[in-house]
Amino acid sequence: MRILFVGDIVGSCGRRCVRELVPELRSRLAADVVVANAENAAAGLGVTERTARELFDAGCDVLTLGNHAFRRPESYDFLDSEERIVRPANFPRGSPGRGHAVVAVGEERLAVLNLCGTVFLEAARSPFAEVDSLIAQLRDQGVRHLLVDFHAEATSEKVAFGWYVDGRVSACLGTHTHVQTADERVLPAGTAYITDVGMTGGRGGVIGVRREPALERFLRMTYARFEPTDEDPWLHGVLVETKGDGRARSIERVAAPLAT
Amino acid sequence: MRILFVGDIVGSCGRRCVRELVPELRSRLAADVVVANAENAAAGLGVTERTARELFDAGCDVLTLGNHAFRRPESYDFLDSEERIVRPANFPRGSPGRGHAVVAVGEERLAVLNLCGTVFLEAARSPFAEVDSLIAQLRDQGVRHLLVDFHAEATSEKVAFGWYVDGRVSACLGTHTHVQTADERVLPAGTAYITDVGMTGGRGGVIGVRREPALERFLRMTYARFEPTDEDPWLHGVLVETKGDGRARSIERVAAPLAT
Amino acid sequence: MRILFVGDIVGSCGRRCVRELVPELRSRLAADVVVANAENAAAGLGVTERTARELFDAGCDVLTLGNHAFRRPESYDFLDSEERIVRPANFPRGSPGRGHAVVAVGEERLAVLNLCGTVFLEAARSPFAEVDSLIAQLRDQGVRHLLVDFHAEATSEKVAFGWYVDGRVSACLGTHTHVQTADERVLPAGTAYITDVGMTGGRGGVIGVRREPALERFLRMTYARFEPTDEDPWLHGVLVETKGDGRARSIERVAAPLAT
């Protein structure tokens, strides 16, 4: 199975990258399925039904979220009803949405799990204990291909988590920092790993938002409203190929500028 | 000099406490001057010209701020022009407002300094180095009475700061946590100290905001809008008495419910 | 039932306060049971079997811990075997020790729960969800008197937690900040509450440790070894009185200097 994973899509610029680049990438990379992180899809903060549908229409099969999952109360009903969008599984039980999705990919099934780190970020339960119970549950259902979007800040937590799930999931892909790392590889027991896949949006900003307000906060500590930037749009992601038993064969980085 | 210091005033409920209680307290406690923390005066976040004027009119002589000082861009001009309101002195040079004020109190002068801690909070410069230069500058001007509003989260930083300025300022009064502490005392070298003076607003909420949205965030991690509560309004503060040389004679806690 | 709760005991100075003051306080306050936080008992960091036994011998019936619970690997077996010492219940399942204890107090039983906050601190599960299941379990066992040591940093989390358990536990007592707060009261539904009971140790230091190394870190950021101070020893705690149904009748602060 060939899986294209697209990193945090930021605002309208990021959505445009998806609309214009995903169909071509899907075909050029012979991807069987596309998973994308949409936690910043709606004006940089959270996702709405409209922006999610735009991403599905552009060819995304499953959407993941992160610490901004619940940023838009108007989306809670949508998170409850739409099975192809997942928010961190270790967020509180009883909160909107679900923590994993299982989709058919050809003859196979792919489970997409979303988990949030707890170093510098918040969750309701440790992602380490949570992933154990999710893996057990999905194995019971006979699902062999599992992809984890591990949405976390600290490299220590992400690298440790990769080792922890190595051999138990097909891919452990980090998101949240919005900067692609260069450490992609298949770990010894067969899990495709990268600390962060990077962001889809304007590279000319500060991790997706306009430079001026971002700098104003650092320089003056004044309250400048953050907005997604349109400058220098790129799609960042990875392509993971798995074998029939669910183990990863390869992982390669994707970094594609939007011709402008 | 008898100084009444009023802790973080939260929203309209907090401002009502000030309007209705400060005149009476001022007279009952024979306060010569009233200083109040206004960082939450405008709907719980920051201060505006209108809310500041309401507090001046109610008898506050000087207002201090904190980490929410710059939450309202519409107030920046006011912070620049009004000399009786101060924001953390260790915020960036060139940002709106100023870090200390000197007011006449009878024949004497009182300097009010605002500084922000850096443990779990942000500032541009260490409050420890900053207070040294401010004290030197004010001593040069012959000011003998110095009051520091030390706006900080961690008790370790607040207690350490108290020891650091002991004997060099008249009072080092903690703000920010919105819960009054019971450790008020005059330190050995003559500085009146309390870790936190507490909040002025609805005790029936969660440090001044309505219980429901606060609990919703902890229980569900969903995005509930915080609003000041009106339930069970109290004014919290301290009364500090200084001697002619600027040293503190006494500090006592003030906790006054608003008769409702 | 009259419960004396003693706040974070810091090092040998704190243990001496317990040895010399608890017997007298127990009798003067007619306490039926003594619970104490021992997370800093062993040289300021964690607890050992020897220091715990010293505290039991001095009249403590149950000991609680906090974020420093696992600081001393040599104590893990002791935490497993000694039923009168509890560490945060929301620490990982399978880690040393247990999260609650039930002790006989006259004809009654008292459950002591330890929970750790997650704002600025770490735990494996949300204390809010965790306390629900613990309360249900203890109610099933017919235990009517429940005391929670809520070990947390942020006042927002502590106040919210108090409201959350109001009417469901006899007392919700905050620890960790080492500074006693002045907000003790019985909440409307019957839970005795205080944001922090304060520390038992040298008030002449910085929340229990010697001033010099603490200041050195703030002033120079150099690596100074923290040690408990012996200067100006005090015991801080609260006395909670409960009714037969487990509800609180009263809570009052205790602050006792060690005559030196």
Next chain:
Amino acid sequence: MRILFVGDIVGSCGRRCVRELVPELRSRLAADVVVANAENAAAGLGVTERTARELFDAGCDVLTLGNHAFRRPESYDFLDSEERIVRPANFPRGSPGRGHAVVAVGEERLAVLNLCGTVFLEAARSPFAEVDSLIAQLRDQGVRHLLVDFHAEATSEKVAFGWYVDGRVSACLGTHTHVQTADERVLPAGTAYITDVGMTGGRGGVIGVRREPALERFLRMTYARFEPTDEDPWLHGVLVETKGDGRARSIERVAAPLAT
């Protein structure tokens, strides 16, 4: 000028990478000067005179540090006397060591600046204000080639800092996360930039330390001693080429395994 910058050297494994790989890389890449981050050189925490000398002997011309700069009091005199090692310039004035070094590279001079971020990390002054005054000072001295090791956690702060110094320094190279990022490029105004150059040490661990204790802390929250790992050693760094005016011509990532 061709500058090889080597990322955080962790423990004896990292030092061995430097000893065995730097001479070869220096020659193969035709590097004129080698700068390396040594904040983890001594058993993973801080640096000592002995480990620093080992790195100088292996061909490093200048060493930088970071948040662990002051972890070893026995090194303070060495930091004061050795001009080729720098600690964050925005650490407190009067603390050991210095914040920048100027070395001769052929006919030219290269200034190496070390600055520490303040998001999730601590410093005494904002790196943004600090870098302005350092740049001004070095320009006054006629130094055209400036390299900043910006030791920071948050990608937002690092990317913003890069934009802030673009055109004013030759290179702004991120360190601290120990994972190399894939975003190296010359920014529009001529500054070579990368969010993080990555680590030099065992890739088989968790950002340089052994897997088992790292996982134990995440899984059980128990106190396991961290030690550098020897497993799968790699050197990570970047090669920056500058032009005569100090602007960057190119930046390329270096990732070299130690043949074992």
